Amino acid sequence: MADCNHDCGSCGENCEERENPGIQKAPMNKESNVKKVIGVVSGKGGVGKSSVTSMLAVAALRQGKKVAILDADITGPSIPKIFGITDKATGSDDRIVPAVTEGGIKIISLNMFLENDTDPVVWRGPMLGGVIQQFWSNVVWGDIDVMYVDMPPGTGDVALTVYQSLPVDGMVIVTSPQELVSMIVAKAVKMAEMMDIPVTAIVENMAYFRCPNCGMEHKIFGESHVAAQAEKFGIEHIASLPIDSDLAEACDKGTIEKYHSTPILKLAKEME
Numbered sequence: 216m217a218d219c220n221h222d223c224g225s226c227g228e229n230c231e232e233r234e235n236p237g238i239q240k241a242p243m244n245k246e247s248n249v250k251k252v253i254g255v256v257s258g259k260g261g262v263g264k265s266s267v268t269s270m271l272a273v274a275a276l277r278q279g280k281k282v283a284i285l286d287a288d289i290t291g292p293s294i295p296k297i298f299g300i301t302d303k304a305t306g307s308d309d310r311i312v313p314a315v316t317e318g319g320i321k322i323i324s325l326n327m328f329l330e331n332d333t334d335p336v337v338w339r340g341p342m343l344g345g346v347i348q349q350f351w352s353n354v355v356w357g358d359i360d361v362m363y364v365d366m367p368p369g370t371g372d373v374a375l376t377v378y379q380s381l382p383v384d385g386m387v388i389v390t391s392p393q394e395l396v397s398m399i400v401a402k403a404v405k406m407a408e409m410m411d412i413p414v415t416a417i418v419e420n421m422a423y424f425r426c427p428n429c430g431m432e433h434k435i436f437g438e439s440h441v442a443a444q445a446e447k448f449g450i451e452h453i454a455s456l457p458i459d460s461d462l463a464e465a466c467d468k469g470t471i472e473k474y475h476s477t478p479i480l481k482l483a484k485e486m487e
């Protein structure tokens with residue numbers, strides 16, 4: 216092409232030389248100014264990714280930031296419940312207004328579009344990918360210092376869409392102690408490398424249980440490997456979280472904004 220400057224990121228043409236043909240960053244909504252996007256990922260479901268996403272958002276809010284959460288865990292959206300949000304999305308197709316938590320965190324999740332939040336989402340990959348792009352381009356986010364994206368577990372279609380169409384600045388990997396010795400972290404790191412996104416932190420969730428009677432720490436899921444894994448993959452920040460029934464209760468009751476996690480607050484400060 217005559218005018219080609221070899222920068223596919225600034226060009227809309229799907230020419231033969233284009234890297235990743237057909238894949239372009241989704242445009243940010245005209246009424247949005249999102250300064251930083253952090254993806255929160257895990258190798259499998261149930262390790263506490265949504266809880267950690269929510270705690271990171273609350274920590275950023277306590278630091279005085281304007282915060283948003285884009286719930287990209289489309290088939291298992293749990294962010295609204297963790298914040299006690301039952302509102303449905305408002306606005307129009309191309310001007311969707313996010314829900315706002317008591318503390319002021321802006322949230323969008325597919326649950327807010329379902330008639331009943333127990334309805335299953337039985338769509339195929341391309342439709343799910345379209346939702347992610349709409350959540351970025353059609354939601355009126357306003358001024359946001361940091362947006363956390365609760366990613367779907369694993370390395371499937373939707374995760375790929377998030378990396379390819381959103382300007383993700385960094386990733387936080389959430390694992391359990393058992394997963395840290397497996398290939399799961401390596402896979403997540405590799406995917407991030409392929410997408411040219413830095414892995415900013417690893418959070419080892421459910422690392423230990425502190426006995427409320429004697430104060431002793433019990434490593435229910437085995438010894439911690441987080442420091443060794445972080446060093447192996449050159450990941451700068453780590454946090455270890457205990458098994459805590461207060462956290463489980465806060466997530467169940469939708470009161471996460473009242474929960475305090477010292478390791479997460481420390482991590483949020485380090486990641487600034």
Ligand SMILES: Nc1ncnc2c1ncn2[C@@H]1O[C@H](COP(=O)(O)OP(=O)(O)OP(=O)(O)O)[C@@H](O)[C@H]1O
Nearest residue numbers: 260261262263264265266291421457458459463466
């Ligand atoms: N450190 C913890 N202590 C106690 N309970 C926890 C802890 N972390 C998470 N949980 C609980 O475990 C359950 C699963 O957590 P969460 O929904 O955050 O996981 P997830 O990885 O996002 O799962 P999914 O991928 O299925 O959405 C929730 O009920 C949550 O309250």
